Amino acid sequence: MQSQGPIFVGLPHLGPILFWLFTRYSVTDWCKGLRTLSWCPPYKTVLLVWTTIYSLMGYASYLVWRDLGGGFKWRLALPLGLYAVQLPISWVVLMLFLGAANPGLALLHLLLLYGLVVSMVLVWHPINKLAALLLLPYLAWLTVIAVLTYRLWRDSLCPMAQPQPTGETCS
DSSP, X not given: OOTTHHHHHHGGGHHHHHHHHHHTTTOTTTTOGGGOOTTOOOHHHHHXXXXXXXXXXXXXXXXXXXXXXXXSOGGGHHHHHHHHHHHHHHHHHHIIIIISOXXXXXXXXXXXXXXXXXXXXXXXTTTXXXXXXXXXXXXXXXXXXXXXXXXXXXXXXXXGGSOOTXXXXXX
């Protein structure tokens, strides 16, 4: 790996690091209380998975950059432009999901992010197959987070949709 490799791997972590610095004392109970889901992953697990995903994504972007000749060339505009657009959106999703407790807005951003990552896989595959494959865990994680976010959003709109002792449901 050239000297630029660690920069590519580290860049995606800037957003989560800043997010953690500003919210580290306020998100520990992010999935507790009325909106608890039995399959909701612990906060530390979420952070560990995002850290892994960001590292894989950063390395994949390095592979694409390297295989297209590096530097700042026009042929890098689409593959790394998609990456540059989706990266801050992924940071916003993380903030909305964990910090702002706004599952509806997080779900909209997740759908946009999912489309961007699918586009990246399709564009990166002819350039570097490994780079495209390294994005598949990202898509899997986005699927899990989207389902979880949808449930949190639905339950916030319709609290009666959660299991109730009386058996009453919201239609």
